[in-house]
Amino acid sequence: xxxxxxxAGPFERLIEFELTEAEIDAAKTAAARRLAKDLKLKxxxxxxxxxxxxxxxxxxxRLRSEAIEDAIPPKLSEVLREESLRPAVTPELxxxxxxxxxxxxxxxxTLWPTLESPPPYRDRKIEVDSPEVTDEELEAQLERMxxxxxxxxxxxxxxxxxxxxxxDITPEVDGQPLEEGSAKELLYRIGTGGLIEGADEVLxxxxxxxxxxxxxxxxxxxxxxxxxxxxxRITVNEVKQLVLPDLTDExxxxxxxxxxxxxxxxSLRERMAEVxxxxxxxxxxxxxxxxxxxxxxxxxxxxxxxxxMDEILHxxxxxxxxxxxxxxxxxxxxxxxxxxxxxxLQAQADRxxxxxxxxxxxxxxxxxxxxxDELEAVxxxxxxxxxxxxxxxxxxxxxxxxxxxxxxxxxDKALKLxxxxxxxxxxxxxxxxxDLDDEVEAAxxxxxxxxxxxxxxxxxxxxxxxxxxxGEVIEHPAPEVSDxxxxxxxxxxxxxxxxxx
Numbered sequence: 001x002x003x004x005x006x007x008a009g010p011f012e013r014l015i016e017f018e019l020t021e022a023e024i025d026a027a028k029t030a031a032a033r034r035l036a037k038d039l040k041l042k043x044x045x046x047x048x049x050x051x052x053x054x055x056x057x058x059x060x061x062r063l064r065s066e067a068i069e070d071a072i073p074p075k076l077s078e079v080l081r082e083e084s085l086r087p088a089v090t091p092e093l094x095x096x097x098x099x100x101x102x103x104x105x106x107x108x109x110t111l112w113p114t115l116e117s118p119p120p121y122r123d124r125k126i127e128v129d130s131p132e133v134t135d136e137e138l139e140a141q142l143e144r145m146x147x148x149x150x151x152x153x154x155x156x157x158x159x160x161x162x163x164x165x166x167x168d169i170t171p172e173v174d175g176q177p178l179e180e181g182s183a184k185e186l187l188y189r190i191g192t193g194g195l196i197e198g199a200d201e202v203l204x205x206x207x208x209x210x211x212x213x214x215x216x217x218x219x220x221x222x223x224x225x226x227x228x229x230x231x232x233r234i235t236v237n238e239v240k241q242l243v244l245p246d247l248t249d250e251x252x253x254x255x256x257x258x259x260x261x262x263x264x265x266x267s268l269r270e271r272m273a274e275v276x277x278x279x280x281x282x283x284x285x286x287x288x289x290x291x292x293x294x295x296x297x298x299x300x301x302x303x304x305x306x307x308x309m310d311e312i313l314h315x316x317x318x319x320x321x322x323x324x325x326x327x328x329x330x331x332x333x334x335x336x337x338x339x340x341x342x343x344x345l346q347a348q349a350d351r352x353x354x355x356x357x358x359x360x361x362x363x364x365x366x367x368x369x370x371x372x373d374e375l376e377a378v379x380x381x382x383x384x385x386x387x388x389x390x391x392x393x394x395x396x397x398x399x400x401x402x403x404x405x406x407x408x409x410x411x412d413k414a415l416k417l418x419x420x421x422x423x424x425x426x427x428x429x430x431x432x433x434x435d436l437d438d439e440v441e442a443a444x445x446x447x448x449x450x451x452x453x454x455x456x457x458x459x460x461x462x463x464x465x466x467x468x469x470x471g472e473v474i475e476h477p478a479p480e481v482s483d484x485x486x487x488x489x490x491x492x493x494x495x496x497x498x499x500x501x
Contacts, residue, residue, distance in 0.1 A: 003079055010299040011111040014094065017079055019071050020102040027067035028055075035066060068096060072105055072492055080109070088112040089307045093492045107492065110303040113353070118361035119295035122421045126291065128284050130426040131277040131434070133269050141268060146244040149255060152187075158205045159239045161191040165203055166237040169195075171218065171230045178230070181222060185237060196232055203236070210236045280424070281434045288422040289355070289415060296354040308349035359414040366417055370409045378405060 008014045032054040039057055041049045055063045076091060087109050094106040152164055159165050164187055171181040188195050190203050197216040206212060212234040220226045245251050249260045258264040320330060331338065362368075379396065383389035396402050424432045 003082070005083055005085075008108055009301065011088075011113045011301050011304075013085065013109045013111065014106060015076070015079055015083075015085075015091075015109055016104060016106045017075060018099065018102050018104055019068060019075060023071055023075075024064060024067050024102060027071040028063055031063060031066040031070050034070075035063070068103060068105075069492075072107075075105075076107060076492065085109060085111065088301070089303045091492050092303070110301045113298050113300055113304065113357050115296065115298070115357060115361035118358060118365050119292050121292055121362060121418050124288070124291075124422045125425045125429070126284055126287050126422045127427060127429075128280050128287065128424050128432065129276075131273060131280050131432060133272045133276060137272065138265065138269050141272060142247065142265070143244075146247065147242065149251075150242045150244045152240045153243050154238050155241045156208070157239065158207050159190055159203055159236070160241075161200075161204055162189070162242065164189050164240040164242065165206065166240070167203075168235040168237065170233045172233065173218075173225075173228055173230045178218075178222075181218070187240075199232075199234075202234075206236045206239070208236055208238050212236065277434060280432075284422075284424045284434060285419050288419050292358055292418060293351065293354050296358050298354070298357065300350065300353055304353060305346065305349050308353055309345050312345060312348055312352070356411070359411040362414040362417060363410050366414070368410055368413045368417070370406045370413075374409060375402075375406060378409060 002018055004016045006014050029051055032049075032051040035058055036044070036049040036054050037046050039046070039049065039054065041053060041057060044050075044053065049057075051063075072093070079085075080087070089110050091110075092108045094108050095104075096106075097104045155163075166185050166187050167183075169181075169183050169186060171178045188199075188203075190200055193200060196214060196219060198214050199216075202212050202214055214232045214234065216230065216232060218226050218228045218230050222228070245255075247261055252261050252264050253259050256264055258267060317327060320326065330336075331341070336344075379393060379402075380389075383392045386392045396405075424434050426432055
């Protein structure tokens, strides 16, 4: 068989091969049988008309075109096996040209991107914030606690940041008051930025009885009129300050579970340290991965990125539908434009792909494997979340979904290896002792969870290695997958020349 394979770009190949007239003729019988199912031919049951009758009904060119279309996938699968190529997305039919003795077929195949070697991932130092609770942070928290018990009292002085003011406010557009936006004796705290644009600056320094004017756009609460330029007339009725209780042993004993200020300070500092340390541990785990993903320098094939975007969009729309929302509703509520949405979607797809490529490279570099007992433990855990655990296990054995589960476990291992081989340090370079066990477990939790189980007991993986399906990204094979696996006949996207005509 005459086959040529040439590069068409990063991780893209153009495969050219020939189909002889004999091969096309052999495919005509099956094509005629398939076409006959949709034809109403007098004297023949659906699908039972002989080839000559079908050919007379649809025409020679139509039958030949259908036969060529049927003959390409098995031929392509044979070529891919011989050339040891695994498509990442549906191969694209570039052209079909008549030649002497048959046709010449050209197909673009996009491969799963790979790294020759991963970025250095061992013995790294990752800078994070110090987990120590500063005196300033402790005092700020104590201040917030006291504010919960504070009393608002009127004062006879100009308003300051942090004070409360009671105001009457009326918006006007083109000199006409908007009654629906008016308010009486509205209590507002200066400095929170929650009134109208520029209000904080004008109210600070105001006194009781003073009348103020602000030109600003109508806020979002005005619905369709939001953004219109308006004049807001504000009357300051009262200026009030928040008076906090004194931090004494008596107040602590009366309002908290502690008896003294010292006990409260000590316990609060300890709890704040726990929360701060947990947050830093999470950021450390994220940063340990992110700093490596940033070093993945690859030109990702457009087809792979597009397929990943489609997959992310599909999951997002599904979640919206669960909330009885549409994508249009989302745009309207968030104010995000379609252009920004698509840009964000592409950025997510790019990062997702680079993360998987990185983890695959580390899997190969470290020689990570999945034991049968590990696989069984994960499958059993998922099976117990279904209505028919035994049926689920039977349905997944030996399927591409089982291979996808293995790939997920491997990537979890690679992520754990990244975190285990990084040391958190403070901004001064000093090692920090973080309790990372819970964070590592959370970060490396497998993707096969209850939400991935659907009707029929099949695990829905983001990708299924070994299948070529329109719009799906096909994972790079896991190390356990044998090269002798059967590659199914390839689906092809595109049209033959005859169809284009």
